[in-house]
Amino acid sequence: MEINNQFITPMKPWTMGDLGTQRNERPQESQGALLFKDIFDNAVNNVKITQADVENKQYLLATGQLEDAHSLPIAESKAAISLNMMITLRNKALSAYTELIKMGG
Template identity: 50%
Template sequence: MDELFIQPIQVKTMESGIESISANGGQVSGKGGAETFKSVFREAIDNVTSTENDLVNKQYLLATGQLENAHSVMVASSQAQLAVDMLVSLRNKAMESYNELMRISL
């Protein structure tokens, strides 16, 4: 019977500095929360930058005939697009959260 029970989501560690997140109310607050928020956005921005640089490099290699696998340009293009989409989604969620906080009346 225990094997049919759905376990709550739990993330122990990530590269972005998040210590723990759980679906059942894990919270990060204070200065640690601000640093975590900042590190998540910094990691997303760095990911966009690195994937864009990789795409430009592969496009250059393809144009000069130095790239053996032409399909790697399409893979790099998809990775760069996904990184941008993730950053935009993070920004949108942050703006929604900010707007929701502004609607709260004290």
């Protein structure tokens, strides 16, 4: 009786490199993780930019160079809104993380 070997492929042993879990190697991020990272990075950068604008306008006001006095409270409001948005994003992410932990455990 002859054995047909065309459908049988030998198995090769797994190594840690095949699994993508070698030491100091980060697993590939999913598209959703990259999207969240981009959104969070944009929120952090927006906070930095709006806070820098407030500081610049405060300096200009203190040195008498600010021509429109109403721009400082507007800039402060923008900075407060961007900070609140970043805090809300952080809180939602932590809430989602704790829900995932509850599901897994």
